[in-house]
Amino acid sequence: MNKKLSVKALVIGLGFSMAPIVASAADASNAPAVEHAVKAPLAEKSLLLDVERAGERLIAVGGYGNIVLSDDEGSTWRQAQSVPARVTLTAVDFVDEKRGWAVGHDAVILKTIDGGENWTRQYFAPEEERPLLEVQFRENGRIGYALGAYSFRLVSNDGGKSWVSKDLADNAETDLGMPIEYHLHQVTKASNGVWYMSAEAGMAYRSLDKGETWDRIPPPYDGSFFGALPLLGESVLMFGLQGSIYRTDDGGDDWTEIANASTATLNSGLIMDDGTVVLVGNDGAVLVSKTGGQSFQAKSLNDRKSVADAIEISGGKLLLVGEMGARTITLGQLKGDI
Template identity: 45%
Template sequence: MIARALHRWLAFALVVGIVTALGASAQPATPAKAAASALQARLATKAPLLALARAGARLVAVGDWGTVVLSDDLGKTWRQATSVATRSMLTSVAFVDAKRGYAVGHGGTVLETSDGGDTWTRNHDAGADVVLLTIWFENADRGIAAGAFGFAMSTHDGGRTWKEFTPGAGDDRDRHLNAVFAAPGGPVFIAAESGTVFRSNDGGASWATSFRTTIRPERQTLSAVTIGPTGTLVVAGLSGIGTHALAAP
């Protein structure tokens, strides 16, 4: 149990570091780069990688220039995906099962796969000036993609259609949205810059500010969020890891 918990925390810390570095470079991709397919490269497994997800027993990592690499032996060896329909920087990846998954990135790019990450096709274009930083799916139908300057959108039909929404209000409207997380059967959270966490108790239909750090918030960028073993909200970012007691809905 201790080893498993340590493994999870190390993975969590790795993601924090990756996404924090990414948040500092939230620049849109050119339309040509977003539309072009990724090149097959001999050194693809050494490309800058920004996110990792599990697709059944397979590991799928994504990164710059549309790079997607796969491992079927728990990371011992890696190979490049056969086909990826973008050269944009890919920043986040999520799977709903062993075969079906989604990836997002710069240039408003949303990709999907139905073969465990070996081939990726275009699912949606959110706009050339949109930088998507995170994608999350609750199940095969419901998901959220979010990113720079408060941009967010949701789907309720497995990515066939997407609807934009704004989780923040007032000064929080244009916060960079860095990570989405939900406890099973519980509320949905979005970690953002300026030490802010947004919360939805109704599956994303409405949002409110759940938490904001009071310690130099102008320097706080929260880039990861999860639920700790004691049921507390665990957030992490530029200034380390902190916890926040969850209030009742």
């Protein structure tokens, strides 16, 4: 099957194809994750894969260790002052306006204590050859989870000072009951305290203890999921390859497919302040629901640039990040049904 992968999955493939070149051309002291991110004009227009709010500040991460900050709702951006990584950063999570973590290729984990201005490296394992794709912290930043390619999972109980691998139960499968060659893509926290994890090949998981243990909740679908979006109560959407959307209204026990007109891979989603549900994805796909996620209109950006993540900003606008960098739009600017 000719699958269209998520933006992050495509970056994984690019990263691995480049790894042998890097290893042969440079010694360990010059490895990308040891170097610092390069200062560049228009850094906010380069590849960005995740965006997070830290207080009033927006922080986005992406290619070549790029971390950009905005204090005016995305109108202007500047690069972080110090980032000890030049590999692709894939995800970022903040527990308050000052403390946050970013993860990426070479299994790098970075921490900031000043709202993203400066970062220190807490973990780095290029020998694993397994990029990290997600990071989540709880307990006021004490307990953290990082996960990614080939079922790689790390756990910290001391604010990221030390990390322990939690991925393998035997040589064939992980302790999540999935083959080790599968990727773990995203963890989402619901308001009722339940966590959901999306993964490859129809794998989906639910945690009732904030990530300590996981139970499989497989929807009737064998394609990859790249994200989950908790709705009201026990309702959750999971989405991924070729516009696939599945909905549960009982916390993950029973699932229903939500038909829509898009065939684009879906990467992330959000609920806007007015209740509008938005999913974003490859080829500029922006799916909009005014029915609480019961049905969707398939719209798109005019230039069809792939979108990795989105967040609502002031004035009911959306800030998108992806292959075009950071961009602010209104829903009214989108092209009609596709």
